[in-house]
Amino acid sequence: MNTITILLLLLGLHTAVTERIRPAIHSLAAQGILLGLLPILAAPGPAWRAAGLGLATVAVKSVAIPLILTRAVNRLEIGQESESLLSTKTVILLTGALTLAAFVACARFGLSGQDRLGAAAGLTLLFSGLLMMTTRVKAVSQVIGFVVLENGIFLFGAASGSAFTLPIELGIFLDLFVAVFLMGILMLKIQRTFTHMDVRKIHTLKD
């Protein structure tokens, strides 16, 4: 369980730091697989339920979402680079600082041991995702940041051992999937109207 958490943390950091879009999407897929293992290892309740959850997670996070994103990347003919408003070194430093902050926050909060690791890793992914969403230039990267954020929340929840009933959990997955799906569609439509994917140039509406 610890190993999976650490791997997730490293993958999340890789997604946040990498300069190209495709490795980021592959990282997302890998994260999805690891997250799918989590319910099997951690969730209480009957085995079939855990397996079902795990499968749903993998289906949504490792298959569906990367597919949507890859299709968007292919169709939109955007470059391979994932540009950022900050330089790579700054991003690395910031992500490292956020990780440490997450660990300190969790320690401050009285969690300990495995709980703390999972909670801190989840928070790190959350912050990294937020960082990606606010500092990346291309819309695809913003969506990737959003998925990382959701992964972080999922990890945080798994570490806290929260158990929801099955329909609610499925509802959560559905929400995530539809959200990314809509974002993908919107990206395609933006491409057709704007002929670029640079969100810096999207600011016709302002006060």
Next chain:
Amino acid sequence: MNAVAHIALFVLLGPLLVGVVRKTKAFLSCRQGAPVFQPYLDLWKLFRRGIVRSTTASWLFDLSAPVVLGASLVLAAATPLWSREVPLPMHFILFLYLMALPRFFQTLAGLDTGSAFGGLGSSREVAVSAMAEPALILSFCGLAYLGGADTVSGMVAGVPHGRVHLRPEVILLAGTLFLLLLAENARIPVDDPATHLELTMIHEAMVLDHAGVDLAMIQLASGVRLVLFSALMSGTLFPEALSLPPFFAIPAAVVKVVLSGGLIGATEAGMARMKMSRVASYLLVATVLAAIALAVRYAG
């Protein structure tokens, strides 16, 4: 007696490791490559050659090669390779300073020759190692926390043995050590040890003016340092191997060294050398990973 044997093992394994790295690299590039024991023959050749010395070089230049070898051997005496006991238990801060000492002398020697290449190599090498310092210190601190001891041998020996799932901070630290190994020993992706092109040399430029015995000493020292780092890395990952009786431990050490050589060779073959500007990012990543390893340790 034990001290001599310990250091002798490092000296013997150094060129072997270099040879394994080169062979692996060649093999993965679909080449035959030089035989594994070639570095021994190279050293033998170099030791019998004379030195060509620049007229502007001073006593510093003469001193640098022996200092480099000497310091590396002292470091070797402090590093556990096949047992937890070392002839010279050393506090890790002193260890780090001793690692910096040969670099200091080599840098000055590079400048001392008055050639452009020397200065170029020196400045680049110093830049790289300056950026690698925080990562080194943090990872050693992490190891110290992990092993619960100050001395390098104590650290590595003290790494907890839980193997059901390899502890996350151990993996992180070992990974960081590997990244640092590549940086400190001038391996791809930080520096290409086989290049002699002006634009691409870092370490090689610095030692370009050494010849004969000097060069032999420097090459031997770099082999020893490679074994040193490999010993640290594999000791962190497989601390049990240090507890074996000498009969098994020494072959185990050889195996560890060969495996590290394979790993390094595979990494070198699989990657291209990074742009200079990206070396900084690489080392920053190593620093951040070491910091995270510390944080994880703090969390557990």
Next chain:
Amino acid sequence: MIPLLLLAPLAGVILALLSRTPWQAALGTVVGAAGLLSGAVIQGMSPRVAAWGELLRLDELGSYFLLIVAGVHFLCSVYAYGYFRRELEGGHIGPAKLRMYHVWTNLFVLSMVVVVCSHHLALQWVAVEATTLFSAPLIYLHGDRRGMEAAWKYLLICSVGIAFAFLGIIFLSRAAGDVPLTYTALPLAAKRLDPRFLRLAFLFFLVGYGTKMGLAPMHTWLPDAHSQAPAPSSAMLSGVLLNCALLSILRVAPAIPGAYASPLLILFGILSIAVPALLVAVQRDLKRLLAFSSIENMGIVVLGLGFGGAAGPAALLHVLNHSVAKVLLFLVAGDLILRFGTQKIRHIHGILRETPLRGVLLFGGILAITGSPPFGAFWSEFGILVGGIAGGHLAVSLVYLVLLAILFGSFLMYGSDMVFGEGVPRKLAGPELWCLLPACVLLLASLWLGLHVPAGLYKTLERLSTVVAFS
């Protein structure tokens, strides 16, 4: 009862999908809305609590919000018929897109009904996220650049907000342990739950659902989204979606100690009033202006809830008043925009001379939304002020009063610019019954609420405010 309430918008969706012309779809929506409204009224009049399994439960608070949702939806669906007929004739929109409007709108309403009826907080979260997803296509219905931009911002920012709210749910479940995460079970167990996690949960709920509600500083998506959507959708977004987000925060309130929650609410509330007060003076777009007004009014509600005491029922009353007045304004604005062909304020003037009815409606609406007598919002805003002073928050109340005055002045300025003055002679179109009728109904409702707050309503609100009071 609850299955029927869910069935009504669902029927609207199915009818819209099956319809062959947009008018059939519109009819389907109206029918569904009528069904929803009658169901809500019947449920509202009966004293029993409706429940469907463990997950859905409609209590009095839920009924109150449901009535607002159903009423607004009905009026907007009637309005949409006239509005989109003119848009279709004017070539602003195609029939296929119009059908999709009805599909998305009904799904949107369905998700809002689920939010209102939710018993389990995690289900409520799923439903709130669903409202974001179903309303996003409405924002870029016209398919133009600005709509895209607005929809992108909306989707991204609200999804992040919802993610934070989910973090709050995780904290809540961590605090709750074995207690089910329902709004009936939590307050009962509140005393023995871990206070740190409860507080964290509330903070994240406030920030997360507050993003959806349009509280500053998370409001940045709101002016864009509400101004780019077609008028009936803007009306629903401003009029009822914000309320649903508010309800999600209210449901967890009884479990949270007031000493912790009140300062937070007051802070967000006053900030949400201050930001529009500053920005309203430089607005050039009519619907954007109205969107800022929504931010302000949500801030007022949250401020009232933070004050507590006598301000509690006033805050809940303001929810109703704001919905009435804001929907009125958006409907009238939509009509005016079609008529004048622009959303820019300086191109719209002389309304009173041209079409007196619309002028009266617009000016009345502006008076209503800024809280001047004789309209209903006056009582709710005044009640909040009284509650604030009574609760000892003198400085905040003073700032509140000043900000209200600033906003009143700004809106009056815009209103008089648009309503009075010389009109430009233009082709007079016939009175558009379907567009104006709902607006008139709303204006009269606001007037009625201002002249005479029914005693029954006030008693109900007092009861409800104790339900949502902090522990």
